[in-house]
Every structure is written in structure tokens, then in C-alpha cells.
Amino acid sequence: MSKKTVERVSKGLSGTIRVPGDKSISHRSVMFGSIANGTTTVEGFLPGEDCLSTISCFQKLGVSIKQNQDTVTIEGNGWDGLTEPAEILDVGNSGTTTRLMLGILATRPFHSVLIGDESIAKRPMSRVTVPLREMGSQIDGRDHGNLTPLSIRGGHTKGIRFQSKVASAQVKSAILLAGLQSEGETSVTEPEKSRDHTERMLEAFGVEVTYDGLTVSVTGGQQLKGRHIVVPGDISSAAFFLVAGAIIPNSKITLTNVGMNPTRTGIIDVMLEMGATLTIENEKDVNNEPVADLTIETSTLKGIEIGGGIIPRLIDEIPIIALLATQASGETIIKDAEELKVKETNRIDTVVSQLKILGANIEATEDGMIIRGGNALHGGETDSFGDHRIGMTMAIAGCITSEPVTVKQSEAIAVSYPTFFEHLKSLRKE
Ligand code: S3P
Numbered sequence: 061m062s063k064k065t066v067e068r069v070s071k072g073l074s075g076t077i078r079v080p081g082d083k084s085i086s087h088r089s090v091m092f093g094s095i096a097n098g099t100t101t102v103e104g105f106l107p108g109e110d111c112l113s114t115i116s117c118f119q120k121l122g123v124s125i126k127q128n129q130d131t132v133t134i135e136g137n138g139w140d141g142l143t144e145p146a147e148i149l150d151v152g153n154s155g156t157t158t159r160l161m162l163g164i165l166a167t168r169p170f171h172s173v174l175i176g177d178e179s180i181a182k183r184p185m186s187r188v189t190v191p192l193r194e195m196g197s198q199i200d201g202r203d204h205g206n207l208t209p210l211s212i213r214g215g216h217t218k219g220i221r222f223q224s225k226v227a228s229a230q231v232k233s234a235i236l237l238a239g240l241q242s243e244g245e246t247s248v249t250e251p252e253k254s255r256d257h258t259e260r261m262l263e264a265f266g267v268e269v270t271y272d273g274l275t276v277s278v279t280g281g282q283q284l285k286g287r288h289i290v291v292p293g294d295i296s297s298a299a300f301f302l303v304a305g306a307i308i309p310n311s312k313i314t315l316t317n318v319g320m321n322p323t324r325t326g327i328i329d330v331m332l333e334m335g336a337t338l339t340i341e342n343e344k345d346v347n348n349e350p351v352a353d354l355t356i357e358t359s360t361l362k363g364i365e366i367g368g369g370i371i372p373r374l375i376d377e378i379p380i381i382a383l384l385a386t387q388a389s390g391e392t393i394i395k396d397a398e399e400l401k402v403k404e405t406n407r408i409d410t411v412v413s414q415l416k417i418l419g420a421n422i423e424a425t426e427d428g429m430i431i432r433g434g435n436a437l438h439g440g441e442t443d444s445f446g447d448h449r450i451g452m453t454m455a456i457a458g459c460i461t462s463e464p465v466t467v468k469q470s471e472a473i474a475v476s477y478p479t480f481f482e483h484l485k486s487l488r489k490e
Pocket of ligand 1: 083085156227228229230233254255375376
């Protein structure tokens, strides 16, 4: 276990960084390339631990995948190219790997076992295993198939009309992926729209997807065709430096090539509403996904209320938004965010407990948190609890606290942003 200490930034942050590839899109590029016919090449892949877990699982399923830094080549042989793995499939810390792979394995006529780390072992999987069983797949595991280790014997499956209780792209994607190899039509209806990278990338791979409001549908029997994928930068990683630039005095940072998919840009809406000096330039489309360059300057911020349909558009950014809110005048209320309880950690608990260590005025609520901003934070010893986004939030907090902040289990940051500390160092003016 490693421990990092971050010291206050005295002269501001300045410069330009290219944020690493989007985690959600990187996972999907490997998965879809693995079930496609022909070669898929990926550029801008995120070589974070989560996405490397996805590569290793598909290699165990018999797919030839070569990865070198942010370049990946996958030799897909279609759905039937996946073969029964001799080994257990280890998903590491990755919920996306677990849930999307369950959707793919649900229709494969062989047996496989999924296992992950301590955090994965606590995360609810029945949100996908229940509908996948209803489609005809055999899945079992601890807690009646809710918790890993999970065993799957896929087979003949039938399409369903699934009404999801949660706005979750992992749930939607798992069911749609199973639907691609099931009899008839499969549709998923969500309470709010979740990120739509699966739909966009399936279309890029030649799959027909239909939309009707909050319902997405596919018909069974569709094949994917290998292609070249360019992965945009991850707005969820950019978020840490957007907040750093806004709250650290004398700062101006440009983040290039940031993915601007509207299902992910809630953080930008929130920062603008709070009064951030944030500009968006060079907007363009790459592979069916919008990207832009963002520039953030030190800002005077005010508290706001965040809830409802925006929550799925910023769910992964709530830890760093909570830090932002500690530096805004007035109160920030985050509500409708119960999903935080089932992320890599219970992020209501971890955000509140760790920011309190630094003197933040923050309290947990049933579905979010309330932050009273405007007070200076002090140093202290914090813990990521193995959650990459908690680790990075605490590291950015250390840039503004009067004394240093220590982050225990800082190695977790490599799950999504292996070059985080290098980027932070390169932006310091001192
Ligand atoms: C993801 C979906 C979200 C998000 C996670 C990545 C994805 O999870 O929090 O980091 O790639 O589909 P849920 O689907 O559980 O909301």
C-alpha cells in the first residue's frame, strides 16, 4: 500500500495537459472489438488498471489482443470466437468489466466464473443478473447471484423489455449486449438517460440501434464489424483539474481533447452555474463522440442545488464537486444520488468522512450531502479506501489546505488515471 503527501500549491497551476483516454469508451472498444469480426485498432486507449482487467479477461476468453500504452489491436472472430476460459476471469476493481461482460457471457454456450477485488465483492450485481436470467441465462453466485464470485453458463436467450429501476449505463449495456445474441427484440427503458457510449459505439461497429425517448432497443442476431476507434479524453479525469484550476489561486489550465458527450457533461453545467470561469473551444466530433478543449481559471464560486436528471450526467464527479463546494460561498445540496452508495466505496460516507478530516463543513444525507462552503481547509491524513476518485479528490484538496494532506492507499488512483501525479506536478508553477 502506498501513501502520498500533497503540499499546498503556492503560486498557482498553469499549463496544458492532454487528459488520458475515457475509461467507459476504452472498456467498450476492447469488448466490442473482441466480439466483432475482423481487426479493431484502438488509439487513445486508457492504460488504467480497470481497462487492463478487461483486456486480460478477453484474452482468457481466447481473443488475441495486443496492447502497448494507449494503442490496442484486437483480432476479433465474432461472437463464436469467444471460447470457454480455462481460468477464472478476474475483473479487478472494475464494475464496468463485470456487468458488461456478464451481458456478453449470458449468450455464450459455455461456463465461466467472474471474480474481483474486495470492493467488487460488495457491489450489487442482481441489477444485471436478474434480467439476464429472465432472458434464459444460468447465473449463480453469493447472495443468490447478487455478489461475486459469479458463475455463468450462457445459452439460448430470448429478448426482453426491461424497465430499469436505476439510470445505469452498465445495466443498460449488459442487457443490450445480451439482446444482440437473443431471439427477437430487446429493449431497456431507464428512469433518466444514462451515458450512451454503448449505443454510439455499437452503431459505429455496424449495429442497428433504435431509440424512443428513454427506451433503447436492438434486435437479435446482429454481428459487429471490426474498425478503428479513437478514444476521447475522459471528462471524469479532466474534472479533477477543472476543479483544481477553479479553487487554487492564480491558476489557468487548459485540458485538451476532453470527451463532451452530453450524457457526461453535468460537471460543466454545475461549474458554470456555480460561477466558474470556464471556456470551451475547438469543439469537434471524433468517432461519433464530441470532444473539445477546456480552459479553467481561478473562480469565485457560489453554492447551488444539484439533483434530478443531472445526477447520472455527473455521478462519478460528485466526490470532486463536493470539494469544489467547500470553496464556494453558501450551501451546496446534492440530492437524488443514492447510487453513490454502491460505487467503488460508499461515496456518501467516504467523501463526507474524508473531507471532514480536513475541516470541511459537510454532512451526509440519505441521498447525497450538504456542504456549507467558504471555510479554509487544514491538512490531515486521509484514505482513498481503495477508491480512485476519493484518492484524487483528497490529493487535489491537499493543493489548497494550510498543511499537507496525506492520502493512504493512493495506488488506487492508477485504476483510472495512472499519470495523475505527473500531471499535477507538471502544472505546478513553483
Ligand atoms: C459506467 C457507468 C456508470 C459509472 C461508471 C462507468 C460505464 O456506472 O459510474 O464509472 O462505463 O458504463 P453505473 O452504470 O453503475 O451508473
